Amino acid sequence: MDKGNILIVDDEENILSSLEGILTDEGFSVSKARDGSEALKIIKSKSPDLVLLDIWIPGLDGIQTLKTIKMLRSDLNVIMMSGHGTIETAVKATKLGAYDFIEKPLSLDNVISTVRAAFEHKKPVKEAIITSNAEIEEIVGNSDVIVEVKRLVKASANNHKNIVINGERGAGKEFIARLIHIQDIKKDMPFIKVNCSALKEDNAEEFLFGIKVGNKKDAFIKKGKFEQAEEGTIFLDDIEGLSLKLQNKLIKVLREREYKRRGGRGLIHFHARVIASSNQDLKEEVKKGKFKDGLLNLLNEITINLPSLKERREDIPELISYFIKCYSNEYNKKIENVDDDAMEVFTNFNWQGNVKELKNVIEHIVMTAQGNVISVKDVSTAIPVISMRSRSVWFDGYSSMEEAEKAWEKEFIIHHLEKYNFDISKTATALNTDRLSLTRKLKRLNIAAGEKDGLQKSTDNYRKTILQKTLKQSVVLCGHGLHSGLKTGLILSPLPPNNGIIFGDISSGETIPANLEYVQSTDYATTLKNGMASVKTVEHIMAALHMYGITNLLIKIGDEVPIMDGSAADFCQLIEDGGIEEQDEIADELPIDKKYMIGDILTGRYIYIEPSEKFVVNYSMDYPPPIGKLEFTFAADSEKSFKNEIAPARTFAFIKDYEKLEEMGLGSGGKLSNVILVDNEKVINTQLRFDNEFVRHKILDIIGDFYLLGKQIKGRITARMTGHTENIALLKKIKEQKHD
Known part of the structure; x- marks a missing residue:
């Protein structure tokens, strides 16, 4: 059975023939191209399921070919092949949308595993087993309401009529739309998804219907989503998010089944089926004047109402x-x-x-x-938050009536805060109490609700502070390990809410939660271990995640986080490249309730944390020249302040410790350029980025280590002459005494 068609693009005949043999033995069919132009022709005519693309090919190079592929078919996974020391170029390609990269000389096992992973990645969990001849029974469940949905989907599959799918968020509207498309007689045509609520008014029309710029000779044409759909399906998710202006345009397109690109003269005929989804009652939206009756009539030739899980x-x-x-x-x-x-x-x-x-x-x-x-x-x-209906099982988790009542009260108030858009006044009225009493209760229960008009923060700032976050897309970074000096890398992948930060071994698949209990050692860096899997030097990336508020992320790596230039600057850029996405769950904060301390002020070596409204770190050190006495205070006001003031600060080490550095790999396999090296008189291998770069880097380490509590910290840290060992000891003390 053919597992799928793979297009190989490479100008080396031995690579083409070798990959063809490997992949056909695995059950794939193979197409071959020797340059970018030939590859694009094959993609247009044969619609491969996956592309293996070499970066260095004649004519249109791999990067330009990748960009064009993504314009033609954004859903098509592309694996870049990189040789001749072009790892940085491969990373750039991944940022442009490549699924992954593999280095030459090619490894048989690596090629097969990467290809398999790309095919699995292409299909969402539910769609993973749906093939072109999928059966309707693949909708899981046999309740009466689901049996009716199955009937409607089956009836809708082959008539190519427009459909409206209604349902709450998370009910499966997109899955049903894709399933209908796969059952359609035109299943081989594209399925194009448009998130209507994310469209920007200034470019929405060209996004949907395309644009032409320039004259005949050198015109640039960008196809809109409706043209990309060809005779397949265009899925308008959250249709109620369309502006009234766009709704009027869509009414005209659906009635006439033709339109013009912006800047174009010729008519483009439209043949695709339109499936729209909404979590609102569109008939009620029509009554409110927010949705056009004419558009609703054109769309709901068939209506499918998806039940909620309850x-x-x-x-x-x-x-x-x-x-x-x-x-x-x-x-x-x-x-x-x-x-x-x-x-x-x-x-x-x-x-x-x-x-x-x-x-x-x-x-x-x-x-x-x-x-x-x-x-x-x-x-x-x-x-x-566990449903009260499960009390016979769940209440055993509370040790006292007071603890159970406090937990219930907190969730009850959070529910009403969300219901009234975090407006304290409205929430207080709904709960039949006054604003001051509610504010005091929020403080007592450690519910982070800020102030606006002197008493409450704006809803936007509140949400920005407390919502869980992940990345919008996977991103990759390559560098060298601080200890081993070996080439290593990491892939950051989004995770759903409430998963936390998880390190994953890129070869074995074993995982290590980024939690305090998994800390194995603190010699020169923080190392985590779970079973046979371990990961070293986690503090720099953890600092960046802490300051950007990333709460859910899978970090796939080897056994060591790439240290890059010894700072966290590259990690900040990586997070920004991936894009930050807020999630529909509240993030936990850890407000410090009293002073916790490790060490002794009299000895000059100590670290302590005390209550504060925001996260502040003060660090001081006193070394012989050329370092001397240094002190710096960092207040975590924004991602930008962290990126500019702390993230660029690099790791430092003393040349007198060279033997220890050699044992760690720095003298042989390691990269000494990743470390600021200091002798008795001067810094010997680089220019300092800040006069007090040494102390700023110590603050970076503290920020990273403290995120191993799994929550954003609200407290003021003061430290002197301490390192990872003291950081972790203080974290353990906080965790034990707060019974977290």
Whole structure:
């Protein structure tokens, strides 16, 4: 059976023939091209499932070919092949949209594993088993409401009529749209998704319908989404997000089935099916004047109403079984069952995020579970708030009436804050209390609600502070390890809410949560270990994640984080390249309630933290020349201040410790240029970026180590002549005394 078609683009005949042999033996069909122009012709005519693209090819080079491929087919995964020391170029290609890169000379195992991963990545979890001849029974569940959805999907598949899919967020609207497309007689045509709520008014029309710039001779034409859909399906997600102006334009396009590009003269005929989704009642939106009646009439030739998960609770066990199977395969786990108590919690939980939330929770549990049966303990780490209906199972987790009441009260208030858009006055009125009393209660319960008009922060700033965050897309960075000196790298990949920061071994797939309990050693750097997997020098990237507020991320690496130039500057840029995405869950903060201390002020070596409204770090040191006495205070006001003031500061070491450095690999395999080297008189190998760069780097280490508590810190740290060992000792003291 053909597993899919792979296009290989390389000008070396031996590479083409070798890869063709490897991939055909694995069950793939292969197309070959020797330059970029030939590759683009094949992509237009044969629609391959994956491209292996060499960077150095004649004519249109690999980077330009990649850009053009992504314009033609943004969904097509491209694996770059890099040789001749072009690793930096490969990283650039990944930032432009390449799925991954592999280095020459090619490794058989690496090629096969990367290709397999690319094929799996192409399909979302649910779509992973849907093929071109998928059966409608692949919608999981047999409740009455789901049976009706199956019937409507099957009836919709081959008539190519426009469809409106209604449902709450997370109910599966996009999945149903894709399933209908795959059942269609025109399933081989493109499926194009448009997020209507994210469209910007100033360029939305050219995004949807295209643009032509210039004269006939050197005109540049960019196809819009409607043209890219050809005779397939265009999926307008969150259709209610379209402006009234765009709604009027869409009415005209759907009625006439033709339109013009901006700047163009000729008519473009439109043949695609339109599937629109909404989590609002569009008929009510019409009554409010927010949605055009004419557009609704053109779209809802067929209407599919998706039930929420609470309307189909009987399907939950089957959904759980399905997701466990999917994620066990993905993470190489052997989860066999869910015990009865855990299943009761799952079934009774109020899944506000519907199937999507359930899927995210199961992924988290499978990724982190230690045994092969999911228990209530596993569930407790994945579900932030447990439904009151599960009290027979869950309340055993509270040791006193007071503790249980406080937990319930906190979640009750957070629920109403969210309901009233974090407006304290409206929330207080709804709860039949006054503003001052509610504000005091928020402080007592450690609910971070700020001030506006002197008392409450704006909703935007509040949300920015407390919402969990991940990256919008995967990004990659390559460099060398501080200790080993070996070429290493990392891939940052988004994770769903409530997963935390997780390091993953890029070869074995084993994971290490970025938590204090996994710290193995603190000699010159912080090392984490879980089972056989370990990762060194985590503090610099953890500092960047801490200051950018990234709460959920999978970091795939070898055994050491690349140190780059000994600072965190590259990690800041990497995060910005990936883009930051806020998630629909509240992030935990850790407000310090009292003073915690390690060391003794009299000895001159100490670190302590005390209560503060924001995160502040003061560090001082006193070394012989050329370092001398240094002190610096950093207040974490923004990502920009961290990026400019702290992130560029590099690791430093004394040349008198050279033997120790050699033992660590710095003298042989390591890169001494990654470290500021100091002798008895001067810095011997670089120019300082700041006069007090040494002390700023110590602050960088503290910021990174403190994020191993898994929460953003609200407290003031004062330290002198300390390092990683003291940082971790203080964290353990805080954790023990706060019973976290």
